[in-house]
Amino acid sequence: MSLLYGLITGILFGLIMQRSGILKYEKQIGALRLIDMTVFKVMLSAIIVGAIGIYLFKDLGVIKLSLKGTSIGAQVIGGLIFGVGWGLLGYCPGIAAGALGEGHVDALWGIIGMLFGGAVYAIIYPFMKKYIISIGSFGKISLPQILGINHWIVIIVFSILMILLFRFFEKKGL
Amino acid sequence: MKNKTLNPYVAGALIGILLVLSVIVAGKYLGASTTFARGASVIEKAVGIDYSKFDYFTTKKGKYGPGSLPNWQLMYVIGIALGAFIASKVSGTFKAEVVPTMWKNKFGSSSLKRGIVAFIGGAIGLIGARLAGGCPTGHGLSGLSQLAISGFIALAFFVVGAAITARMLYRR
Numbered sequence: 001m002s003l004l005y006g007l008i009t010g011i012l013f014g015l016i017m018q019r020s021g022i023l024k025y026e027k028q029i030g031a032l033r034l035i036d037m038t039v040f041k042v043m044l045s046a047i048i049v050g051a052i053g054i055y056l057f058k059d060l061g062v063i064k065l066s067l068k069g070t071s072i073g074a075q076v077i078g079g080l081i082f083g084v085g086w087g088l089l090g091y092c093p094g095i096a097a098g099a100l101g102e103g104h105v106d107a108l109w110g111i112i113g114m115l116f117g118g119a120v121y122a123i124i125y126p127f128m129k130k131y132i133i134s135i136g137s138f139g140k141i142s143l144p145q146i147l148g149i150n151h152w153i154v155i156i157v158f159s160i161l162m163i164l165l166f167r168f169f170e171k172k173g174l
Numbered sequence: 175m176k177n178k179t180l181n182p183y184v185a186g187a188l189i190g191i192l193l194v195l196s197v198i199v200a201g202k203y204l205g206a207s208t209t210f211a212r213g214a215s216v217i218e219k220a221v222g223i224d225y226s227k228f229d230y231f232t233t234k235k236g237k238y239g240p241g242s243l244p245n246w247q248l249m250y251v252i253g254i255a256l257g258a259f260i261a262s263k264v265s266g267t268f269k270a271e272v273v274p275t276m277w278k279n280k281f282g283s284s285s286l287k288r289g290i291v292a293f294i295g296g297a298i299g300l301i302g303a304r305l306a307g308g309c310p311t312g313h314g315l316s317g318l319s320q321l322a323i324s325g326f327i328a329l330a331f332f333v334v335g336a337a338i339t340a341r342m343l344y345r346r
Contacts, residue, residue: 087335
């Protein structure tokens with residue numbers, strides 16, 4: 001059943017992403033070059049709606065959170081390294097799969113590269129675990145937790161900030 | 175069918191709803207990068223490399239090893255390709271393209287050149303993602319929907335690293 005849910009979820013994700021037009025190199029790099037913010041509009045809108053839904057159903061006791069642990073070393077250094085890859089390939093992993101579905105053959109080279117990257121990471125993992133991931137390791141923490149405030153306040157403030165950002169994007173034709 | 179793209183805010187809202195439904199129905203948050211690490215272990219096993227000598231593929235009861243596949247996320251990633259294919263075919267927007275136009279205008283139409291950079295980008299990207307513990311879907315979408323500190327840090331540095339790289343590539 002889990003496999004079927006995965007397939008259906010992926011198909012719906014791919015469908016929505018294709019229809020939104022962001023499975024294209026031009027849209028991804030355009031956003032990273034800060035000349036076409038469509039990708040960020042999609043991502044940030046998804047986060048706002050996602051956050052409202054996740055915390056609503058968490059409060060209702062229907063779902064549980066599944067936070068990834070905070071590691072300053074891992075997320076800063078890994079984040080920057082990922083960024084270099086994203087800037088070179090022009091697709092992130094999920095988008096690469098979708099881009100391939102839309103006909104962008106270069107995504108296939110990226111996917112093969114990702115598999116190679118997986119093998120390389122397994123080789124360097126012991127070093128990473130010992131020296132990088134251990135830096136600033138704080139466990140599975142959330143923003144409401146560390147601020148000591150109700151998550152709805154965080155969600156409302158975040159949503160307002162994003163809406164202001166969206167208005168800025170529209171005003172500037174980004 | 176008209177080639178009119180879906181409003182980005184609507185698309186985003188739909189993705190957010192999809193995330194929430196996935197968690198409610200299947201108990202799964204969205205993510206993609208782990209699949210490629212697992213894929214690497216499967217390939218190593220298939221070609222006779224002793225994958226078990228790598229801690230990464232045996233740690234956490236083989237969570238990232240060949241025995242973990244097939245799993246929800248693998249089907250999710252395959253589904254994305256399938257969904258995009260179906261949507262593009264039905265809307266008449268499917269187009270086989272070897273070199274993106276923006277790339278071609280700057281770096282020429284050599285598919286080998288594009289392929290090499292794409293391969294390197296994919297490799298570096300996946301290394302960074304696994305180190306960070308996720309990609310924009312895992313940390314950005316799933317992480318930030320949960321207001322995770324790890325998500326805020328990861329997404330910020332994903333974008334900083336990528337923006338600098340894209341700017342350098344397309345300088346002048």
